[in-house]
Amino acid sequence: MLPTTLTPGDISAAIQMAWEDRTAFETIRERIGLTEPQLIGLMRRELTPNSFRLWRSRMRGRATKHRALRSPDMKFDDRAIADHRRANC
DSSP states (O other): OOOTTOOHHHHHHHHHHHHSTTSOHHHHHHHHOOOHHHHHHHHHHHSOHHHHHHHHHHHTTOGGGSGGGSOTTOOOOHHHHHHHTOOOO
16 A cells, blocks of 8 residues: 555655665655555556566666665665655655
8 A cells, every 4th residue: 555645756756766776675765655565566556567577677686775685895875865866746
């Protein structure tokens, strides 16, 4: 179940962050309020079936999408990047 308070800008920002390899699901939850299963549902609803399958195949097993799976050598904080990309809508 998706939160009912999502604006079109929130949906757009969630989709953009979901496609980015380095933006973790945890960051999307902090910024937009969507859990990983909710984000998957949003992507399934908003993308074409082919685009959704492509996105799922890209995300499956990608360590950068989960903070806990990232290498400690990775010197990247996706929280700062996600802040400036938040939609104004």
